[in-house]
Amino acid sequence: MxxxxxxxxxxxxxxxxxxxxxxxxxxxxxxxxxxxxxxxxxxxxxxxxxxxxxxxxxxxxxxxxxxxxxxxxxxxxxxxxxxxxxxxxxxxxxxxxxxxxxxxxxxxxxxxxxxxxxxxxxxxxxxxxxxxxxxxxxxxxNTYRIATTESFASEQGLSTMTEAADYINENPDENGLCAASEFINRDDGLPGLEEAYDVDFDAVELDLNLIYPQVGDSCEFGEVFSTDARIEANDLIVLDDDQDFFVxxxxxxxxxxxxxxxxxxxxxxxxxxxxxxxxxxxxxxxxxxxxxxxxxxxxxxxxxxxxxxxx
Structure with a gap:
């Protein structure tokens, strides 16, 4: 054309x-x-x-x-x-x-x-x-999800958001979450997620395109989109939203x-x-x-x- x-x-x-x-x-x-x-x-x-x-x-x-x-x-x-x-x-x-x-x-x-x-x-x-x-x-x-590295998930036995929340509550220094400004501030993003899973993340605000390679480096967890090919490309694993929080x-x-x-x-x-x-x-x-x-x-x-x- x-x-x-x-x-x-x-x-x-x-x-x-x-x-x-x-x-x-x-x-x-x-x-x-x-x-x-x-x-x-x-x-x-x-x-x-x-x-x-x-x-x-x-x-x-x-x-x-x-x-x-x-x-x-x-x-x-x-x-x-x-x-x-x-x-x-x-x-x-x-x-x-x-x-x-x-x-x-x-x-x-x-x-x-x-x-x-x-x-x-x-x-x-x-x-x-x-x-x-x-x-x-x-x-x-294309829904929001939380991901971590495959190695971190394997080492800590994490496959669901509930397991991640329990881990963070026991290890509060390992609660870094790389996320974009919009996710950090909207109700169907970080505030609602923390309430649903009774957990507190330490948000590291990044541009959307910088999140994926920084998970496992700048932060333990990251905001991702479920249809994003960079999940696989960066050896990340998506945690199951077992409380069905995400809309x-x-x-x-x-x-x-x-x-x-x-x-x-x-x-x-x-x-x-x-x-x-x-x-x-x-x-x-x-x-x-x-x-x-x-x-x-x-x-x-x-x-x-x-x-x-x-x-």
Whole structure:
């Protein structure tokens, strides 16, 4: 697929616009003008959060839109849920991928207790009042987990979070947890985890990309994402969340309802792609970026072409 990429125009507005300009990648991809796609003549600004999976998902959406004839402006790499969500609500971006657990707790302000039986439906219905649509979730779940090195887990006999909590309570000097700022501060992250397992961690705040190699060095434990290929690459073992604290995090595209109403083709384009995005597929795509050093847009394009979703 041939694709032109140009520098995106500056984002208008106040402090949020400046933050977007600092945190987001500033280039745009343009769909072919002559492909006669159902979105020809339209332009969409595609956002993402700042971690690998979010970049890949953002580029998957951008490439689908471009293949349907649209032009896209690249605003991937926005730091933090609050910022990217504010960008969506204020029309700085038109769409981005988020997670049902994040929507339920971090965006809608619910707790991790008494989860509804159908979390996606509950999130979609509640956020509808805010004018935000959640497309049907993809076939993967990327939830928070706590990991440690295989050697440390073997030496101390740790396989579950309860066993880790018991060990830390007996060895309080070995409670270091490498984690990103967002996990440290959100209710479905460290505060809730400590309460659920009656344990205190000594949080070492790091950039998301630095956590994996630092487990076993700067800290005994680390925050990880369940679909991250760096778990295996860094010889880590994920501890079983035996108290079922962590909320389900199904990936889903979010956009303003008015955008979806005006362009229902967006949902039609994403539906088969979402079905094909399994845990195994997403972990492989993440690994090609994080351990293989490939560009996330290239990874997204290769996969979409291999699956026949774009030409």
């Amino acid at each position: 041939t694709n032109k990429r140009t520098w995106a125009p500056g984002v208008a507005g106040g402090g949020l616009a400046m933050l977007l300009a600092l945190t987001a990648c500033g280039d745009a991809g343009n769909g072919e003008d002559d492909n006669g796609g159902e979105l020809a003549g339209e332009t969409f600004t595609v956002g993402s959060k700042e971690f690998t999976e979010s970049y890949v998902l953002g580029y998957i959406s951008a490439l689908l839109l471009e293949d349907a004839g649209a032009e896209t402006v690249d605003q991937t790499g926005i730091s933090g849920t609050a910022t990217v969500r504010a960008a969506l609500e204020s029309e700085e971006i038109d769409l981005y991928w988020d997670y049902t657990g994040t929507g339920w707790v971090d965006i809608l302000g619910n707790t991790t207790e008494d989860l509804p039986d159908d979390l996606y439906q509950a999130v979609a219905e509640a956020d509808e009042e805010n004018g935000i649509a959640w497309l049907e979730p993809a076939n993967f779940e 389900p995090y199904e990936g889903a595209l979010t956009l303003r309802q008015e955008t979806l109403d005006e362009h229902p083709a967006i949902e039609e384009l994403h539906q088969p792609v979402s079905e094909a995005l399994t845990d195994e597929v997403v972990m492989e795509l993440n690994g090609r970026v994080d351990t293989g050093g490939e560009d996330p847009r290239d990874v997204a394009e290769d996969w979409l072409m291999e699956q026949g979703f774009i030409d």
